[in-house]
Amino acid sequence: MPTSAEAPAALRVCDLTAGYGAGTVVKGVSLEVRPGERLCIIGPNGAGKSTLLRVLSGLRPPVSGTVSLLGEDVTHAPPDLRLRRGLVLVPEGRGIFYGLTVDENLTMGSVAFPRTQELENRERVLAVFPVLRQFRNRLAGLLSGGQQQMLAIARGLMAGPRVLMLDEPSLGLSPQAIRELVASLEAWCAAYGTAVLLVEQNSSVALRFAQRAYVMARGEFVYAGDTAAMAADGSLLKYYLQ
Amino acid sequence: MNGSRRFLASFLPAAALCAVVALAALLFADAYLAQVAFLTGITVILVLGESFAVGNMGQLLMCQAGFYGIGAYVSALLEMHGMPPYLAPAVGITCGAVSGLVVGLAATRIRGHYLAIVTLAIGVIVEELLNNLQGITNGPIGLVGVPTFFGPLNAGNQADYIVVVWGAVIVVLGCLALLRESRFGWFLRAIRDSEAAAESIGLRIGTYQVATVTVAAAVAGLAGALYTNYAGLLVPDLFSYGLSAQILATAVLGGINSFGGAVVSSLVFNGVPQMAQVTAFYQYLIFGVVLIVMMQFAPRGLSQIGVYAVSLARRRLLGWGAGQPNAATVRRP
Amino acid sequence: MLAFLSSLFINGLVTGSMFMLVALGVTLFYGVLRIINLAHGDVFMVGAYMAFYAGTYLHLPYWAVVIVTMMGCAVLYPILDLLVFRRLRGSELGPLITSVGLSMALESLVQGIFTANAQAVPSPYLNNLVNIGTVSVPLQSLLMIPLTLVVVAALYVFLRRTRTGLMVRAVAMEPRVSQLMGVRPEYVYGVVFVLAGLLVGLAAATMAPELYVTPTMGVELTVDAYIVVVIGGFGNVEGAIVAAFILGLINSFVSGLGLADWATTIALALLVGFMMVRPSGLVAERLGVRQ
Ligand SMILES: Nc1ncnc2c1ncn2[C@@H]1O[C@H](COP(=O)(O)OP(=O)(O)OP(=O)(O)O)[C@@H](O)[C@H]1O
Numbered sequence: 001m002p003t004s005a006e007a008p009a010a011l012r013v014c015d016l017t018a019g020y021g022a023g024t025v026v027k028g029v030s031l032e033v034r035p036g037e038r039l040c041i042i043g044p045n046g047a048g049k050s051t052l053l054r055v056l057s058g059l060r061p062p063v064s065g066t067v068s069l070l071g072e073d074v075t076h077a078p079p080d081l082r083l084r085r086g087l088v089l090v091p092e093g094r095g096i097f098y099g100l101t102v103d104e105n106l107t108m109g110s111v112a113f114p115r116t117q118e119l120e121n122r123e124r125v126l127a128v129f130p131v132l133r134q135f136r137n138r139l140a141g142l143l144s145g146g147q148q149q150m151l152a153i154a155r156g157l158m159a160g161p162r163v164l165m166l167d168e169p170s171l172g173l174s175p176q177a178i179r180e181l182v183a184s185l186e187a188w189c190a191a192y193g194t195a196v197l198l199v200e201q202n203s204s205v206a207l208r209f210a211q212r213a214y215v216m217a218r219g220e221f222v223y224a225g226d227t228a229a230m231a232a233d234g235s236l237l238k239y240y241l242q
Numbered sequence: 243m244n245g246s247r248r249f250l251a252s253f254l255p256a257a258a259l260c261a262v263v264a265l266a267a268l269l270f271a272d273a274y275l276a277q278v279a280f281l282t283g284i285t286v287i288l289v290l291g292e293s294f295a296v297g298n299m300g301q302l303l304m305c306q307a308g309f310y311g312i313g314a315y316v317s318a319l320l321e322m323h324g325m326p327p328y329l330a331p332a333v334g335i336t337c338g339a340v341s342g343l344v345v346g347l348a349a350t351r352i353r354g355h356y357l358a359i360v361t362l363a364i365g366v367i368v369e370e371l372l373n374n375l376q377g378i379t380n381g382p383i384g385l386v387g388v389p390t391f392f393g394p395l396n397a398g399n400q401a402d403y404i405v406v407v408w409g410a411v412i413v414v415l416g417c418l419a420l421l422r423e424s425r426f427g428w429f430l431r432a433i434r435d436s437e438a439a440a441e442s443i444g445l446r447i448g449t450y451q452v453a454t455v456t457v458a459a460a461v462a463g464l465a466g467a468l469y470t471n472y473a474g475l476l477v478p479d480l481f482s483y484g485l486s487a488q489i490l491a492t493a494v495l496g497g498i499n500s501f502g503g504a505v506v507s508s509l510v511f512n513g514v515p516q517m518a519q520v521t522a523f524y525q526y527l528i529f530g531v532v533l534i535v536m537m538q539f540a541p542r543g544l545s546q547i548g549v550y551a552v553s554l555a556r557r558r559l560l561g562w563g564a565g566q567p568n569a570a571t572v573r574r575p
Numbered sequence: 576m577l578a579f580l581s582s583l584f585i586n587g588l589v590t591g592s593m594f595m596l597v598a599l600g601v602t603l604f605y606g607v608l609r610i611i612n613l614a615h616g617d618v619f620m621v622g623a624y625m626a627f628y629a630g631t632y633l634h635l636p637y638w639a640v641v642i643v644t645m646m647g648c649a650v651l652y653p654i655l656d657l658l659v660f661r662r663l664r665g666s667e668l669g670p671l672i673t674s675v676g677l678s679m680a681l682e683s684l685v686q687g688i689f690t691a692n693a694q695a696v697p698s699p700y701l702n703n704l705v706n707i708g709t710v711s712v713p714l715q716s717l718l719m720i721p722l723t724l725v726v727v728a729a730l731y732v733f734l735r736r737t738r739t740g741l742m743v744r745a746v747a748m749e750p751r752v753s754q755l756m757g758v759r760p761e762y763v764y765g766v767v768f769v770l771a772g773l774l775v776g777l778a779a780a781t782m783a784p785e786l787y788v789t790p791t792m793g794v795e796l797t798v799d800a801y802i803v804v805v806i807g808g809f810g811n812v813e814g815a816i817v818a819a820f821i822l823g824l825i826n827s828f829v830s831g832l833g834l835a836d837w838a839t840t841i842a843l844a845l846l847v848g849f850m851m852v853r854p855s856g857l858v859a860e861r862l863g864v865r866q
């Protein structure tokens with residue numbers, strides 16, 4: 001059995017640069033997510049966090065740099081291929097289908113996979129997010145904000161990801177709802193060993209959830225380290241998040 | 243460049259081209275070519291109105307033929323009841339403007355796809371009304387014996403007709419170029435490029451849209467009045483949706499908002515085929531195919547190709563000035 | 576009097592069925608691709624000529640004519656998409672303008688092949704009169720109603736109960752997010768073009784025997800389809816179904832009052848009125864068109 005040091009990184013990003021038209025928004029970012037690891041990126045508005053995730057998911061092409069997933073180069077792969085290889089993005093602002101029911105939203109999460117996988121994953125996902133079970137036939141647009149965010153994550157999990165990327169899942173949620181969400185997510189990760197790349201403004205939530213953290217500002221990583229150390233040194237965080 | 247320099251830059255080349263065409267027609271045209279020259283002039287006027295509206299407003303108008311028809315029918319009817327022909331252009335412009343105002347007001351809040359569909363519907367309504375209001379328009383049989391400016395076109399008066407219509411082309415060009423380079427045109431393009439930004443600096447989008455539709459309609463009404471006083475005969479079929487489509491196509495092929503492009507494209511896609519006596523069938527086929535191909539590879543039309551050719555020539559021949567097409571003047575619709 | 580009214584009613588249902596088959600394609604195009612396709616009626620026209628060719632020159636039995644026409648349109652449309660629309664994805668008015676060119680090109684091509692003369696499509700059911708109470712209607716017309724019902728039911732099942740149908744609805748609502756779920760938008764667009772082709776092909780094959788087939792017949796139908804789509808709400812499938820029958824009945828009853836010439840004007844006035852007052856159409860939006 002290979003040790004984790006020999007196993008390829010779940011996700012490895014090397015010197016990635018990306019932007020919109022003439023403006024470069026992500027400037028030479030490198031990072032590595034190990035299998036089963038929980039990583040977070042925190043940073044102020046406009047740092048380029050969402051842009052980075054969009055590039056990683058294949059929605060936007062990078063200008064330069066490479067992305068590899070479980071040892072395989074996916075720098076220029078289309079979104080559906082990355083998804084099938086296990087890289088899933090839950091986008092900023094949830095992006096659930098308001099006009100579809102909860103069940104249909106979940107189905108969409110695994111629509112790129114065989115139907116057997118859909119049935120299996122639905123059971124697993126509903127076990128972690130039991131609240132959704134009672135709203136299965138309700139239109140997603142009629143759920144509360146917290147339930148919608150759960151649905152967005154549940155839909156992402158329907159693809160059975162190896163690496164789950166979450167873009168500001170705590171946005172607009174009450175502390176209570178955030179706690180529930182984190183608990184569900186931790187239960188899932190414990191059960192299936194999914195690696196998580198969490199992007200957050202809410203640094204206290206992120207630092208509690210993740211094991212390692214990157215601080216991003218103006219398109220670059222300005223700090224990286226263990227979350228325990230960062231949480232202990234509050235001034236550091238304050239300095240970088242200004 | 244300041245406003246008046248920009249005005250001259252957009253007016254002079256196109257006007258010079260028109261003058262050359264008119265001169266060539268005066269010098270060399272036989273009776274048939276004179277007819278072609280006249281009709282091409284009408285087309286140029288219609289296309290200029292469309293190109294101005296679409297280019298500056300960023301919205302499609304699909305009822306130029308309707309405004310054209312209203313200008314033509316009203317001036318014809320008034321003349322048949324005794325109005326002297328020389329008043330017709332004023333009548334045509336007025337009728338066009340009024341109908342444009344009505345349409346514009348009805349569609350104040352409608353944009354994009356929806357405006358295209360509404361104006362298409364209005365164009366077809368006009369055609370239907372021309373057919374159905376038999377007591378006034380004489381229905382599908384049409385109006386016969388409408389007075390004309392100089393009688394039937396012949397060797398004796400062809401010069402008069404050519405001077406009138408191409409003179410009108412140059413006047414329209416001048417007016418539209420003035421409008422385009424005025425504050426009005428400036429605001430229009432601000433709205434076109436960002437409705438939200440324009441609204442935030444207090445521009446009333448609806449008002450500007452109404453004004454632009456009115457201008458385009460007035461221009462088409464003028465074309466209608468001129469046509470009436472040349473043809474002496476009007477039938478509803480002349481003002482069908484097909485014509486609106488052709489006008490839009492010609493404007494797009496020339497390059498939206500490029501006056502020179504509008505003139506060239508009217509000459510190339512309407513004048514030349516008629517000169518060569520290409521049947522309407524082939525003309526339509528060429529239109530369709532060229533429009534599709536152009537939209538795939540050069541959606542800014544002839545003007546884009548022209549700009550590209552010039553920059554290529556500069557680069558190849560002189561090795562300098564290889565610039566990008568000017569995004570401010572040529573813009574994808 | 577009752578016989579007269581019921582014949583108008585049946586007539587309206589038949590016309591409404593045709594409008595519906597044509598308008599569904601248009602509304603799907605808008606709902607999923609956000610494009611206005613003014614060449615849709617011309618594809619109907621090409622379908623009608625396919626039916627004409629299959630029936631008159633290939634001497635196929637009528638049921639085969641229907642199938643050939645549907646298949647023909649279902650193949651033709653994705654090809655047209657590839658040639659004409661694909662490069663213009665995401666442009667708002669570009670596809671609309673190209674569709675004007677496509678409409679011109681199709682009309683003149685067909686005229687080049689078949690001349691501008693009106694042609695008749697043979698059908699065994701044309702002279703078969705059916706008596707419903709006191710009204711007698713050609714079987715050809717009546718055929719339209721059950722066929723349409725079957726097709727609508729099939730479309731409904733497809734959109735609501737299959738994974739591909741789910742993808743179509745999802746792409747209509749959130750094209751970017753759907754991509755994150757591994758949906759390839761081009762696949763869904765292809766499905767929509769095939770669907771629109773099947774629907775318009777069925778309309779062409781069943782209505783062509785009752786109409787004279789000419790190269791310019793498509794324009795009017797395009798306009799009718801857009802009237803339906805405006806009244807039903809752009810991109811709204813249920814709305815289009817309801818609106819098609821409303822328009823069919825209006826057409827029929829207006830003609831019944833001896834005002835056949837005014838039917839189009841009235842319908843168009845309705846379109847303009849709807850656009851001014853209620854641009855979202857009669858029925859609440861379903862396929863997820865964002866204003
Ligand atoms: N579609 C776009 N087109 C052009 N520029 C964009 C686009 N999206 C984002 N930007 C710009 O890119 C920069 C980074 O944006 P991004 O959304 O990646 O930031 P972020 O770190 O996610 O911020 P936030 O925490 O507010 O979500 C910003 O300056 C933004 O204006």
Ligand SMILES: [Mg+2]
Nearest residue numbers: 049050051092
């Ligand atoms: Mg963000």
